[in-house]
Amino acid sequence: MVLNTTIRKLLLVKKFQLGEFEEVVILTVGILYREAYGVSIKKEIETRLGRSVSVGALQTALKRLEDKGYIESSDGESTEERAGRPRKYFQITALGKKAIEYTRSTRESLYRAIPKIALKTNIVGI
């Protein structure tokens, strides 16, 4: 594990590594604020973005985000409908907030760099 992390650190020139799906997930965790756990995140993404999310994909993404320190989790209550299994609630950490900010600002700077004409043609093209 030690070796793995070192390699990752060496390879990661980028400041904040955030994949597309991970980004969607962390944003949704933000939207749900204190109500973010597995099922609610899944449903939120499905209704907001209209794409289906498998439990597997979501849990993997959550684990990665947690490993990277972008989100943190806390145990919730266990309810009848979950046959006594506890919920695990997620919250964005300070580092996570920075990561979102970073991604957003890079995106925006890229967007702004597109010459206006390129976008216009695109719209006409449609």
Add this chain to the structure above:
Amino acid sequence: MRRNSSPPRLFIRLFRWFCDESMHPYIEGDLIELYKERLSNYGKTRADLRFIIDVLLLFRPGIIRPLFTNQNTTSMSIYKNYITIGWRNLLRNKGYSLINIGGLAAGMSVAILIGLWIYDELSFNKYHDNYNRIAQVYCKKNQGGETYVNTALVTGLGTLLKNEYGNHFERVAMVRARTEERVLANVEKKFTEMGFFIQPEGPAMLSLRMKHGTIDGLRDMNSILLSSTVAQKLFGDADPVGQTISMDAAWDLKVTGVYEDIPKNSHFHEASYFATLDRYLNGWASIDAWDNYHMYIYVQLKQGAELEQINAVVKDSMLDHIGKETAEEEKPEVFLHPMNRWHLYSEWENGFPVMSKNLVAVWYYGAIGVFVLLLACINFMNLSTARCEKRAKEVGIRKSIGSLRSQLVQQFYGESFMVSVFAFCIAMAIVQLSLPWFNSVSGKSISIPVDEVIFWLMTFTFVFVTGLLAGIYPAIYLSSFSPVKVLKGTFKTGKRGATPRRVLVVVQFSVSILLTIGTIIVYQQLQYAKNRPVGYDRSSLIGLRAASPDFRGKYEVLRNELKNTGAVIDIAEANYPITDTRGWNPGFSWGEKVYEPAFNTIFVSYDYGKTIGWEFLEGRDFSREFASDTAGIVINESAAKIFGIKDPVGEYLKWSPGRDRGTFRIVGVVKDMVKGSPYDVTYPSVIFLSRDDMQWLYIRLNPAVSTHDALGKIEKVFARLVPSAPFDYTFADEAYAAKFAAEERIGKLASLFSALAIVISCLGLFGLAAFTVEQRTKEIGIRKVLGATVANLWQMLSKEFIMLVLTACVIAVPLGYYFMNTWLQQFVYRMPLRWEVFAISCLGGIVITIVTVSFQAIKAAVANPVSSLRSE
């Protein structure tokens, strides 16, 4: 089926097994929450399916628990490397992996289903706690030079065994032979139920699981034990113990207990009630009679008693009681037949045990299961060896770096085990989802025995053996490559690799074609028997048992009232049902001529012929207009043949079965009616006219009135005239169709298995064709450049495979002929074996092959030679 709202347990377990411990409670909670929501939205099947998909999709890095916690151990890391390489190989050739795993999974699911079925057959009767100590009393008898083995015995024997031989037995219980169909009623609620009349010790011997009341509840003559289903039907959720119900509106019985329903794989599964034998015998038979054979006798041996020893003791116990003459002539020999042999070893021929139908079925399905699995394994072998050229370089490099051959064998075995485990998971999903359907086809109620250690042991062995079988060829063949040759590039798979592959394809197709032939013949025979003329009109004919003393003397009233409704054309009575061959009597003679065999004798009322739609060959039906018809008889074609009278109508037959019953005039000859097995000969019957009340009512509905309306009108008449009996009718055509259930089951299962066998074989062929084409890409390119047409190339590529399938046909046809001819021998009424069946099966095999191979062949032949020649 049990309705539960929990997700498939097997997959929860699978998930717990592979999931990282720190994550599993949360994710499982999510899964269950989603499951419950889907359950209420889409129903159980879809919820189950989605759950299974979710679990399988969770099988991914990040969620799977770490395989090895300590990563520095070197001997472990090489295994890890094997897994990595194996995994990458699967991913790189997605198409082939799919064929491989899919084929193996299909084969496995068939094998698992069959395995569960066989397990169910072998565990028959194990529900009873005293399984190893219960036995049924049998009697071997000599009758007319043949030895018969009987289970229906006299009450005297049971009483004798209890009193004189009681030191060997813990319990002895007599039961009225056969289940008795009775009407149980709690005031307004009436149901016709099957059950047993048994002695008080019976329930404890059978270890019924009591829900209410006591297992010892049959001490009083007027008591009854109910199954929980019947108790529920009669009393709802209330505790019925102490309540009174009536049986056939004749007896009031006190409910003394309620037992858990006996499962389907028990000999006693039909028992909806247990009433007392004393109640049954009361008034007309004694508990110590030696002349009426109408009892089953069950015994429970004392702990540690040896069956053989007891058999020696009781062997001659009947001799002293049945009169010297009979004893000398029949030589009755009593023996005990243990419960663990009841289901599979209870068929005798001339006094010797023979292979029973159930046992044949176990072997038959077992063989199919093994074959289908073998086909899937062959696919795996074929594809692996075909791909060996691609792996050859890897083997070479591994060997030159210092890999031992044994390590390579391990590696390839590891890969085949990995595939086998994957396939197993998919197979389990398929089995889980198809079980309800399988149960309905096979008439069982099987579930996956998740709690049984033996089941997991079996599945483990099963996965292991499959992996071993599937991996044996690649492991030995691939690991044998010489590194120098392989790396220098002079290595050629050539003929050496191709011959075994060809043999395997031939085996595969032989099995597939064999199964196809079998399926077609089973269906044809079924259809042939279904189309057999039955000698009466089954449509809109209903029958019911007059199951209440209220019927007595009401026949004429009932008949008139029913006819007045306009919904009924005619109604008649008989002493036995029309779909049954009960009632056998000897003792007919014509003048000097005495006829040896027993005839099927039934008694009917006037109008019987009209009601069921007899077809007369000669003479006429019974008629009220001729007073002499009370001493008249109608015989059927077969009987007429045996009597051998030239013009039978008007002749007189004497009948004295033991005592003289008088002389009867033949008034008509009817066509044979198929009453028993539709595959058997029709029995010679003599039909008498009777004016007594009889057990079976037959009603011909008026086709002008809709069945629904007609039944409603009839029911009203019944409710008014015989309120104590439920209107439980059966349609004659349905009762007749039920005779085909066993063969229909074989047909359905056989078609499923052969369809799967063909699909698996085709998958294999498809993969193999793809590889052949790939290997010959350059050759095809050059041929094309030199002027070969697409048709030429297609022919060249397909020829090899078609030859293989033709060889398979040559093997399958004689085998199919032999097996199916043997199978058909069991039916007297059977269709002739025709060559068309074999031709069609072979042709089908060839066409499927051509289609499968052509897809690849044409793709390769059409491809632009430039692209294939330019590569590299």
